[in-house]
Amino acid sequence: MGERKNQNALSADEKQRFASAVLALKNQVPSRMGLAGRYDDYVRMHLDSMASTATQPGWAHMGPAFLPWYRYFLYSFERDLQAINAAVTVPYWDWTVDSSPQASIWDPDLMGGNGRDTDARVMTGPFAFDNGKWIITVQDPSDASPGPDLRRRFPGVSALPTALQVEAALAEVPYYVAPWRAFDDLEAMQDPARPSFCNRLEGWYGPGSIHNRVHLWVGGQLGDILGTMELMSSPNDPVFWLHHANIDRLWGEWQRRHPGEGYHPTGAGDEIGAPGHNLNDSMQLWGNITPASVLDPQALDYRYDTDPPRAAAAAAAALPPRARRPAPVSAAHEHAMPAAEGGMRMAPGETMFRLSAEDLAELPEPPREAPAWWQP
Ligand SMILES: [Cu+2]
Numbered sequence: 001m002g003e004r005k006n007q008n009a010l011s012a013d014e015k016q017r018f019a020s021a022v023l024a025l026k027n028q029v030p031s032r033m034g035l036a037g038r039y040d041d042y043v044r045m046h047l048d049s050m051a052s053t054a055t056q057p058g059w060a061h062m063g064p065a066f067l068p069w070y071r072y073f074l075y076s077f078e079r080d081l082q083a084i085n086a087a088v089t090v091p092y093w094d095w096t097v098d099s100s101p102q103a104s105i106w107d108p109d110l111m112g113g114n115g116r117d118t119d120a121r122v123m124t125g126p127f128a129f130d131n132g133k134w135i136i137t138v139q140d141p142s143d144a145s146p147g148p149d150l151r152r153r154f155p156g157v158s159a160l161p162t163a164l165q166v167e168a169a170l171a172e173v174p175y176y177v178a179p180w181r182a183f184d185d186l187e188a189m190q191d192p193a194r195p196s197f198c199n200r201l202e203g204w205y206g207p208g209s210i211h212n213r214v215h216l217w218v219g220g221q222l223g224d225i226l227g228t229m230e231l232m233s234s235p236n237d238p239v240f241w242l243h244h245a246n247i248d249r250l251w252g253e254w255q256r257r258h259p260g261e262g263y264h265p266t267g268a269g270d271e272i273g274a275p276g277h278n279l280n281d282s283m284q285l286w287g288n289i290t291p292a293s294v295l296d297p298q299a300l301d302y303r304y305d306t307d308p309p310r311a312a313a314a315a316a317a318a319l320p321p322r323a324r325r326p327a328p329v330s331a332a333h334e335h336a337m338p339a340a341e342g343g344m345r346m347a348p349g350e351t352m353f354r355l356s357a358e359d360l361a362e363l364p365e366p367p368r369e370a371p372a373w374w375q376p
Pocket of ligand 1: 211215244
């Protein structure tokens with residue numbers, strides 16, 4: 001069973017193995033979608049997931065499938081890395097602890113640092129454009145200043161989510177409520193679905209704007225240049241995976257704390273959400289993967305270093321292999337959605353990630369330029 005570790009606890013070897021596997025996935029493993037490399041398939045899948053109308057959430061965001069969609073997305077990505085090096089797992093970034101622009105995650109041996117003053121280009125680490133191994137090819141069509149380079153301009157908002165905000169989100173029940181999407185009015189982004197854990201963790205209501213805020217903090221903005229993490233092509237910044245691993249870890253924590261709280265909508269009775277968002281729906285782009293099939297991380301054969309040991313884990317390990325629940329197979333998951341079918345409607349340069357109304361009202365944000373205390 002693969003163990004996902006806190007990035008701040010990785011050895012030098014583990015950091016190097018992870019970065020090397022990511023670079024190999026980008027540059028050496030062939031794409032299955034006609035792109036430059038296998039890594040780019042994930043950027044493309046993420047873009048495709050944004051297909052949306054004014055009345056329905058996309059496949060992966062602004063709806064209940066947010067957490068299961070990303071659980072499988074991470075799982076599939078990790079399996080691809082493990083095909084390169086079986087010892088690799090995706091580390092997680094606990095941004096409530098490693099919350100400073102000087103944290104070691106930004107050192108040259110892992111994610112590399114902030115972007116430079118002139119154009120937000122990341123200049124250090126394995127993914128720095130000038131090293132020649134990280135050329136961005138799948139672009140966000142709404143990006144006003146597309147470029148081949150990884151860009152960051154943190155801190156793009158005043159602070160990362162705090163431990164208190166995360167604790168408050170972990171106390172939130174149920175999983176989701178009607179109308180089974182982030183907002184009653186998705187287009188106007190009004191009347192968020194509350195109270196509900198998934199919507200709060202994604203960041204559409206409640207103090208913290210948790211998942212969204214991290215994208216905004218890392219990406220930042222410089223004139224009309226948006227940092228990579230603010231774009232619909234945000235998996236182009238490898239820190240995306242470390243962020244989403246932490247989100248997935250927190251979902252597991254919530255599942256343990258609330259054993260009586262199941263996934264909603266069930267798809268039965270009056271619990272009918274958008275296609276792909278009900279308990280037993282196929283999640284786009286993966287025909288055979290449903291939210292129900294990824295509820296138990298143990299069935300996917302991974303754990304986090306913060307998970308308590310589970311008696312059930314030992315019992316399952318004692319069974320003969322064929323009696324274990326099979327991990328879902330990522331068979332036909334590469335049917336790309338034609339870009340012409342649409343996507344989130346955004347003005348050029350506008351980010352898909354927003355702070356919640358509570359954060360905007362209670363915590364006025366500073367101007368989007370870096371504050372004076374931050375000297376790259
Ligand atoms: Cu995200």
